Amino acid sequence: MKKIFALMLLTFVVFNIMLPSVSDSKSKEKTKKNKAVTTEPVISDVPKVEIKNQKPKGWQPEIKVGILSKDSKVVVKTIKIEEYLRGVLPKEMSPSFNEEALKAQAVAARTFALKNRKRHQAEGYDLCNTTHCQVYNGLSDAHERTDRAIDDTFGEVLFYNEKLIEASFHTDSGGMTENSVDVWGTDFPYLRASTEIKTKTMPWTVKISLKDFSKKLADNKKNVGNVKLVKVTNLEIGKLTNDRSTSGRVKELTVVGSAAQIKLTGNEMRSLFALKSTMFDVAINGDEIVISGYGWGHGIGLSQYGAQAFAEKGYTYSDILAHYYKGTTLKRLY
Secondary structure (H helix, E strand, O other): OOHHOOOOEEEEEEEHHHHHHHHHHHHHHHHHHHHHOOOOOOOOOOOOOOOOOOOOOOOOEEEEEEEEOOOOOOEEEEEHHHHHHHHHHHHOOOOOOOOHHHEEEEEEHHHHHHHHHOOHHOOOOOOOOOOOOOOOOEEEOOOOOHHHHHHOOOEEEEEOOOEEEEEEOHHHHOOOOOOHHHHHHOOOOOEEEEEEEOOOOOOEOOOHHHHHHHHHHHHHOOOOOOOEEEEEEEEEOOOOOOOEOOOOOOOOEEEEOOOOOOOOOHHHHHOOOOOOOOOEEEEOOEEEEEEEEEOOOOOOOOEEHHHHHHHHHHOOOOHHHHOOOOEEEEEOOO
C-alpha cells in the first residue's frame, strides 16, 4: 500500500514539473508566430530622428526676411520659421511632387534657413527672399500639400558632428550629384557625389556662333582671337577624368584660338554662356559651337527631381536625406 501511494505521489510531482515546460513551449511557439518580420531599410545609412533640446510646445525660432519690393526697396519682416517655410516650400518644389520628396525638401529648406541666419546681417536682416537664399513671396503661394509636409517634419533639421549642415539643393543633377569641393573648392564631408535612379535627365542644348563665342571671351578679358577648337573629354556620367569631376561635370576645358590658347573652368563656362549646368559636351558644327548637357543647377546636395524619383520608388524622406547628405543625423530641434 505504501509503495502504491509513493508511486502515485511521484507521478503527481513529475506531471506538475513538466506542465510549465509544456505551457512555456506553447507560449514561445505562439510568440514566434506573432513576431513581426523586419527587413533592412532601403538605404542602409538612414538618419536617426530624436528630440534635441526640446522647447515648450508652440515655441519656434524667428527669422528676419528682407523682401525686395517692386521699387527696389527692402521691407524687413520678422516671421516664425515654420510660417516662413509655408511660403518657401511651394516656390522651391512643386506641390504636386510626392509627399516624401516634399518632406525631404522641407527638412532641407528648414536646415538651410537656420544654418544661414544672419547671412544678410550687414543689411539688417537674416535672409533675402530671392534665389540667393530661398525664394519667399509671403503666404499667397502656400499650399495644403506643402503645408502638410512642413507639419509632418515640424522642427526637424540635419546635423553633422552636432552642427547644422549646409543643406544645399538644386533642381536636377542630370544623373549624379557632385562633390562640393569640385564646385565650391570647399570640402564638406556630407556633400558627396551620389548616384541617381535616372540618368541623362533634363537635357538641354545651347548654340552660339563662333563669332559671338569669341567676342564673349574677349569682352571678359579672355581674348583668344577667333576660336578654332574647344578641347574636353567626352562626357560619361560618373566617370572621373583629368578634366572632368567624379560625376562627369566639366572641371576644365581648353579653348584654342588664332591668337592664344586658354583654359576655362566649367563654372566659368556656365557663367559666361548662361548654361544650366556644368555637365555638358562641346562640339563645333560649321560656324557654331554646340553645347549640350544635362541637369539644372550646381549639382550639390539634394536633387529635387532626383528626390521625386526616389519617392516614387517607395523611399521615405529620411532615406532620401541620407542618400544626398552622407553621414548626417536627422534631429528634432524644437
